[in-house]
Amino acid sequence: MSFESTYGSDTTDNPLLDSEADRSSRWRLIIAGVVVLLVLIGIWFMTHSGTAADEGDAKDQVPVVTVIAPGQTTIEGTINATGTLAARREMPVGIAGEGGQVVAVLVEPGQWVRAGQTLAVIDRSVQVQQQSSQAAQIQVARANADLAEANYQRALKLVGKGFVSKADVDRLRAQRDSAFAQVRVANAQLGVLNAQSRRLNVVAPAAGLVLERRVEPGQVVSAGSGFLFRIAKGGEMELMAQLGETDLAGISPGVSAEVIPVGGEKSFIGQVWQISPVIDPASRQGTARIALAYAPELRPGGFASVVIKSGTMVAPLLPESALLSDSKGSYVYIVGKDNKVERRDVKQGRITARGVVIAGGLSGTERVVLRAGGFLQPGETIKPIAPKP
Known part of the structure; x- marks a missing residue:
């Protein structure tokens, strides 16, 4: 047991061992410090070199955009x-009289007609008999008028001799005047019948082109039948x-x-x-x-x-690809200071074969983004280039 105690006591109290332990600790601290320093240097180097690379890449990634200066163009306005x-002047032609059965239709669509030309003929057999009867009534009225005139003339010769009173002369004169009035009435009635007979014919009111025919022979027509022909005047x-x-x-x-x-x-x-x-x-x-x-x-x-x-009109003219729109209206992107994109609201005019007329918002001297405006944002930096010829 004394051997174990002696050995343990020697190990703990040895000054040489303590000195070696201190030196080992100091070396470990030095090595750790060097490692930390190297790590910090590496981080600094990587940070600065990455920033420079990013700046270079950013410069290389500026979008290249085609722009135009539209100027002012003289535009012939078209709608x-x-x-x-x-x-231009359509004339519907129908029945002007009492109507009847259609005997003949004399024109076809596409034909030219003159004013007053007969288009269709209506049966007038009844009207012919009425005209004949009225002509006979005129003859009767004229005979009565002639008799009344003779009686009146004889009375005038006898009144001076006292054989006929003045009252009889006045009566005979009235009878004569009435008889002549009956003749005029009969003639007027015959004129009415003749006019009604003429109105049975459907005639063109003016010269023109027949566009449509809506009647056939044998058809019964009247004033309520609507139009039978359509004519384009002239x-x-x-x-x-x-x-x-x-x-x-x-x-x-x-x-x-x-x-x-x-x-x-x-x-x-x-x-x-x-x-x-x-x-x-x-x-x-x-x-x-x-x-x-x-x-x-x-x-x-x-x-x-x-x-x-x-x-x-004189105004800027832009292709449709340069125009954008949103809830605020139509707009374009123009290149402002330091090649930064700016929004410019515009008013669209007429659309022509060469482009869209800009009625307001542009003077024509601005540099306008020609295409790809939908991928840009206001304030974004671009590299503007002219369009290829």
């Missing part, structure tokens, strides 16, 4: 619209174009228009002759009536497109 073809046609309020305000009677019927390629030149004085409150549209000369291709009831000339 595109659609409408329905119709006769063959003149028109296009009734539907336009919005803004477009209506931009045109006036007399401006020219080019009309192209659906299904054809031939165009026809006409003029606006009337502009609707009212606007439909539901559609907010009005009608512009465009006069056209007759042509076989212009069929009433057909559909056609029209381009109406509306003068010239």
